[in-house]
Amino acid sequence: MAKAPVLTPQADDFPRWYQDLINKAELADNGPVRGTMVIRPYGYGIWERMQQSMDARIKDAGAQNAYFPLLIPQSYLTKEAEHVEGFAPELAVVTHGGGKELEEPVVIRPTSETIINEYFSKWVQSYRDLPLLINQWANVVRWELRPRLFLRTSEFLWQEGHTAHATYEDARDFAALIHRRVYADFMENVLAMDVVLGRKTPKERFAGAINTLTLEGMMGDGKALQMGTSHELGQNFAKAFNTQYLSKDGHQEHVWQTSWGSTTRMVGAMVMMHGDDNGLRVPPRLAPVQAVVLAIKGDEAVAKVREIGDLLAAAGIRVQVDDRVDTPFGRRAVDWELKGVPVRIEVGPRDLENGTAMLARRVPGGKEPVRLEGLADLLPKILEEDQETLLRQSRERRESRTAEVTTVAEAAEVAAGGGWARIPWADLGPAGEAALAEQAASVRCLVAEDGSVPDADDAPGTVAIVARAY
Amino acid sequence: MAKAPVLTPQADDFPRWYQDLINKAELADNGPVRGTMVIRPYGYGIWERMQQSMDARIKDAGAQNAYFPLLIPQSYLTKEAEHVEGFAPELAVVTHGGGKELEEPVVIRPTSETIINEYFSKWVQSYRDLPLLINQWANVVRWELRPRLFLRTSEFLWQEGHTAHATYEDARDFAALIHRRVYADFMENVLAMDVVLGRKTPKERFAGAINTLTLEGMMGDGKALQMGTSHELGQNFAKAFNTQYLSKDGHQEHVWQTSWGSTTRMVGAMVMMHGDDNGLRVPPRLAPVQAVVLAIKGDEAVAKVREIGDLLAAAGIRVQVDDRVDTPFGRRAVDWELKGVPVRIEVGPRDLENGTAMLARRVPGGKEPVRLEGLADLLPKILEEDQETLLRQSRERRESRTAEVTTVAEAAEVAAGGGWARIPWADLGPAGEAALAEQAASVRCLVAEDGSVPDADDAPGTVAIVARAY
Structure with a gap:
């Protein structure tokens, strides 16, 4: 089930x-x-x-x-x-x-x-x-x-x-x-x-x-x-x-x-x-908590996560320790996933024996064991990697969902389908803009053909970006 | 005149x-x-x-x-x-x-x-x-x-x-x-x-x-x-x-x-x-500007104050450069005095020849020449000294203007004269407190005899501090 x-x-x-x-x-x-x-x-x-x-x-x-x-x-x-x-x-x-x-x-x-x-x-x-x-x-x-x-x-x-x-x-x-x-x-x-x-x-x-x-x-x-x-x-x-x-x-x-x-x-x-279906994904440079260190259960794990927390904080990482072992581990893991903390470090009894922890990354997803001694060096690298991934995914989405069109009808259709339409402002104009409003779409902005910001409303070659908007 | x-x-x-x-x-x-x-x-x-x-x-x-x-x-x-x-x-x-x-x-x-x-x-x-x-x-x-x-x-x-x-x-x-x-x-x-x-x-x-x-x-x-x-x-x-x-x-x-x-x-x-009759005196640890470096006149002084400003900023001092040489120097000096910036460093043509500046301190007052090379080391010391002086002066004022009294009339008189009265709360009580209100004074707080905070309104030995208040 x-x-x-x-x-x-x-x-x-x-x-x-x-x-x-x-x-x-x-x-x-x-x-x-x-x-x-x-x-x-x-x-x-x-x-x-x-x-x-x-x-x-x-x-x-x-x-x-x-x-x-x-x-x-x-x-x-x-x-x-x-x-x-x-x-x-x-x-x-x-x-x-x-x-x-x-x-x-x-x-x-x-x-x-x-x-x-x-x-x-x-x-x-x-x-x-x-x-x-x-x-x-x-x-x-x-x-x-x-x-x-x-x-x-x-x-x-x-x-x-x-x-x-x-x-x-x-x-x-x-x-x-x-x-x-x-x-x-x-x-x-x-x-x-x-x-x-x-x-x-x-x-x-x-x-x-x-x-x-x-x-x-x-x-x-x-x-x-x-x-x-x-x-x-x-x-x-x-x-x-x-x-x-x-x-x-x-x-x-x-x-x-x-x-x-x-x-x-x-x-x-x-x-x-x-965000995705599992929750937030907070960009690491923004994140108030970049890494959470969770004790799965047991006093030894609690002592270890506090030690790791101090170590990572000393390395300049914004870290939070989760030692609430009286709350089920699974519920806490789901909660940190929801909150979009970029990195989870999970420490259980078996990890203590091996000198390892499980490293769960929110942005690419997945989990793998890591050795504890390298953690303070590893984390800044993967946080930067995740930061770049989020920006790239955001850019790719916008590029893949943007279409070049030439008529008001096409622009409204693209917008209705959850995309952005690019249409020459000369083809749209205030009349076209008014027509779009009736179809719940609007001109989000005018851009120059090279992507720069036009100097005037009527600058030659200006392109309108049409979309539905919040 | x-x-x-x-x-x-x-x-x-x-x-x-x-x-x-x-x-x-x-x-x-x-x-x-x-x-x-x-x-x-x-x-x-x-x-x-x-x-x-x-x-x-x-x-x-x-x-x-x-x-x-x-x-x-x-x-x-x-x-x-x-x-x-x-x-x-x-x-x-x-x-x-x-x-x-x-x-x-x-x-x-x-x-x-x-x-x-x-x-x-x-x-x-x-x-x-x-x-x-x-x-x-x-x-x-x-x-x-x-x-x-x-x-x-x-x-x-x-x-x-x-x-x-x-x-x-x-x-x-x-x-x-x-x-x-x-x-x-x-x-x-x-x-x-x-x-x-x-x-x-x-x-x-x-x-x-x-x-x-x-x-x-x-x-x-x-x-x-x-x-x-x-x-x-x-x-x-x-x-x-x-x-x-x-x-x-x-x-x-x-x-x-x-x-x-x-x-x-x-x-x-x-x-x-x-504050005093010349303006604010901002405590150095609080001050948004701890030191201002003023060019008295001339392009060379302007270049020098910028150089000093960079030097002091690099030493962790919150510094502002005043190179507005088209505004009379005297007016600018009075203005910084008003604003209570703890330290002024003034650089004029003669200073440039000598490798010195005039150092004016807001808290103790007075001015004296200093050699430029030692400035970044000297400033943190005098800023801390000034911080301590302000706290000491503040404490001395309160101590010298506080009187021990035993009657409501005496307490009201001390308060009217610009001082604080200490009176046993047992001698004052809510009735005395009401009587003080008619003479524009109030009980600011109750303290224990040893200066600590009483656990209860009726703790034995409690002293009331009476004053006029803002």
Whole structure:
């Protein structure tokens, strides 16, 4: 008799597989208020590792962290016309504070362009104050009607960068720097995720931006997920908030701005990109636990796994010891498999005699005996190998499931079948884009023929990537 | 003619000095919504350093980070009677979300005991699940009628720990561990702050706790500031939320709990504890910038300070290079003094000839020439010396301004004069405590005669520390 699967198989019902996995790997629970989320320690540990890697890259790009208030006067939102139109339907509104009705309602930030510009307009006086490069790690609220843990939640955690520059070119280049050197570098090298870098169509742009750069990843079911965005805001917010500087030659000029964000959604992306029917597969460079050392049973095994744990920790490996021998070994092994820890080292009575352990690898799968003395040298090598395998598999999936097409009908068909379609933007255009929407597909981004990011919406040779999306 | 002071002198008006300094050192600005705060990069850099040090200590104590939602159903707050009474007057209430009036209003968390217990009651099943040790870094909102930057703000940032244990003793010991090994250790060894560890009187306890442990610091004006608290919650929330576990011998038991928090208020404490009429004095172990290397003027000085900056950074010193030679040197020096950077290294044309620099130290004050070659060895030594000096000064102030008294009138007089009074709790009691409140003083905490923390409110020999407080 076959064992009942731990998770709904991906092929049966991908969304249910996702929900099962988030729950059983103890990543998150639904919150009591619709669309909110409790991030459990294992899920938060993954997010913390993402934060650390991203934060270092953001600081290398020259930005400094700061913190702006959660609560924004409602009137701020209305100062930039497109912005308020984009966010008004999603706002959470505070009407009472300290036991009284407020004179002016305040909103919980859905994003912070408006309140940050209020302060930029005070802080920026002269060209000497530019560029001003600010980032914040914060929570935001956007009321969500169809919530899904990590992917669409009414409250989510993110970083949002906000910068002001003296010139259009400087702002454009900084938005591109964040796009490639911060986001793409992090996603490829830490998350082991293949991402396509492109430009959003005017329809898909951020509310208030003149250009939105995006990174799109293909999930396990062939759908696309927007992984992060970097916006050129032009002078839209600068004009709405009168953010001006005195130029070198003595003129008052509006600043040019960018904003850019990435969120806890990346945790969901990691799940859907690398997970399989046995659970998560966490990329080793990201993993809060890279190796778990399990005692199968017996006091001697417990003593040995603690010794191995100390040894591996001293070698710089993020290791956890599992000596809970009063819980059946099989259940614990399945649990670590679910949690996607890259390497399991299992020690039982027979291993103690032989000076060996069983080494189980999550990414390639399989188990084999290893000698204990070589473990601290072996592990860094296999962790790097697994990191590369995950990135390669992710890239191969996207390449094998991407088709070149020339008509809207073909593009919609490819998308419906769980693939991505590449179609010349000249053949599609805004009309084709509108037609796709009726078939639940969208233009994820525009790319140049050589794979680079187009300079303009109408750059010659631009190709649209069409897919269904989360 | 004497120069106008950069700041209002402390002796003239301490609160105004504080306000001036927060502003001129660019730590924070007032937010647009009453009582909210914009934490500027320099202030946030200090908070980030606090977070890192605290987070490491919290993890060493065995807690794991997680994240619970910002928004809490209003009904949760009412489940624990004292808790709702304590927090109801400070709540911010969201009545509209996604363009519609909500069926049940939700509140922005003022603290998370209620929502966390809702989940603990799901996650905790057996004694094997205990202790459950959770921490979160988050923002909270408590509507503030008399806001002051960092000290009392409607929104503040903090960590809040929440734990569940099988026994009263285990919870009690964990609350004490956080109090001493996390909070006191951090405050003394990183913030260089003398703190008195004590127990709150029943009147001053956290709403819903059976015991509140506190750390009280004496500010530059002799007032007290509560620096952090660790609460024993008993079974109050466990009963309200039915958080039970199956014991080893097969009984359903309510868990015993703790919660503990420390906030961005610590930034304000650091300012008021160590600052002087020239600005901040940031303890070297905390300082985001331990040393600034300033070029006075000229291209050669600019090249030299960059070289020194690289050298010091390689030696592990957190260094910043100031090569803005188009801004007058005097203004930059005053600015770094305001910001309280422990060490300034100033390089001018004459220094270049001599292979020297001027070394200005913020804590002892004064300037002297140093040879460049020894700098990387010298700096760690003087930074440690300055760290110790700040802690010693902080301790000496508290000791010299503390008086032993025996009557309520004397205690109130000492407090009004900017000092702390020690009075036997047996001589004061709840009646004396009420009388003090009429004279703007309060019992900051109860301590044992030997300086330890009393086990009970009525432990023999208990001494009350009386002061005015922020």
